[in-house]
Amino acid sequence: MATTPQNALPNLHDYSHAQLLELLDELGQPKFRAKQIEEWIWDKGVSSFDEMTNLPKALRSALAERCTLGGVEQVVCQVSTDGSRKYLLRYGDGVAVECVGMPTGPKLAVCASSQAGCGMGCSFCATGAAGLTRSLTASEIYDQVLHVRDDFGMRVTSVVLMGQGEPFANYDAVLAAMRRLNSPDGMGIGARHITVSTCGVIPQILKFAREPEQFTLAVSLHSAVQKTRNMLMPGVKRWSLLNLYEAMGTYVDMTGRRPTYEYALIRGVNDSEDELQALVDFCRGNLAHVNIIQLNEVPGSRFRPASDARAGEFVRRLEKAGVEATIRISRGADIDAACGQLSQKKRR
Ligand code: SF4
Missing domain, CATH: 1.10.150.530 (DNA polymerase; domain 1)
Known part of the structure; x- marks a missing residue:
């Protein structure tokens, strides 16, 4: 306890x-x-x-x-011109995490964190640069969503665990939080509208495939070229792209569900012709949806977003190869939208 x-x-x-x-x-x-x-x-x-x-x-x-009644304390709330709100929320022990509420008409999507900080060390990520503070409990994850719901005064229609942390490094708490979000006694959000996003922790992907609920899986791919991916995502380099490819094949065979691959397009790093071809080869013939994400610029980072034209070209070529692909619209571009930016600012 x-x-x-x-x-x-x-x-x-x-x-x-x-x-x-x-x-x-x-x-x-x-x-x-x-x-x-x-x-x-x-x-x-x-x-x-x-x-x-x-x-x-x-x-x-x-x-x-x-007992106490845990809950969270709001430290900061930044409101974007597009209506999204980014929060820095603090728990009883002083640890703070970020989460985001994104309204679209009657729908409200929440992006929540699974850990305070992160130990995966992705080189383009502000959270990764700061390291892991601790994992969150199931209720601490749930409480973020509750806070956003109450702040907007709207029903939450979808949740993505795509904020700070690697959810599969905190598997049991994350699953318990997802179940509570899904439960009619909790928030009653449909399982398909609850997404967990992993860097590609393979043993947990295989475990997740055996869970009975229809939760959605997203994998941060960011490159289908081993050398580039190792540089961008050192925390998962112990598992090769071939391992990931095979594990995702097993996941699809076991669940029949379409996983999403997240691909943050970075100028001069993973937007070349070779990178595009490798991505097409990784996804072609498999059940997959690719989200091309325009990177949020992080002050002090050497990484820059690729051009919109390049993002469009990636989507066209993937679709031509029969792979579903979209450009994910970046919400809150006028606030500290990249994961980890807000907590870093508060630390300074
Ligand atoms: S991108 Fe996600 S997994 Fe990678 S360091 Fe940042 S928070 Fe961790």
Whole structure:
């Protein structure tokens, strides 16, 4: 059970249903209280026990003596002209992470973090440059989405775990958070609208293929040329592109689902003719969707986005080879949109 250094009490958000039943049993309370409490935590997102108005006062006090109500504190919220909002959120132990809310009409997509910092060291990423602070618990991941939902006052229609961190380096917590997001007792978001994005941690891709839910998988590819990928993504160089190709074949065979490959197009690095051909060869004949992403410029980074014309050419050539491809529109270009930029700024 996670605790905060300032307070030795456990966080009620970290209790499983079974643990909550155990606690209620200790307090001599009936089982149905668990459902009421879970509704206050996972649906209403209350920040104090006093707000749980359908619980007897004595139970509210007993809970407050034994637990805290974790939650997150908003440190910064930057609002983009396109309506998206980027947050820096802090947990009880002072660790902060970023997440983003992106509204489109009645829909609200949330990009959440799975770790504070990241140990993968991708060379184009501000988070990677700062290293890993710690992994998040399932409730800490869920709480980001809850915060965005309440800030917008809208139902969240999709979630991508594509913020800070490598989700598959924190597999159990990430899966538990995805399940809670999916559950009707949680946020009730359709499994296909919950996406986990990995650098390509192969043992966990194979494990993920065996999970029963229809969650969506995205893989950060960024290059189908081994030397370039090793330079861009040193954290996964122990697994070759051939290993990844085979693992993704297994994933598709087992699930029948179409994975997405993320490809951040970087001028002079992975936008050449050879790189394009290698990407086409990697995807051709396989179930795949390629997202070409125009890189967000990170101050101090040597990497620059490729031209729009080049991005268009990548999409055309992939489609000609029968591979689904789109250019992902970069949201929040006027705020610190690249993952890790906001937390770095607060550190300075
Ligand atoms: S791109 Fe993702 S996996 Fe790579 S260092 Fe950044 S946060 Fe980590």
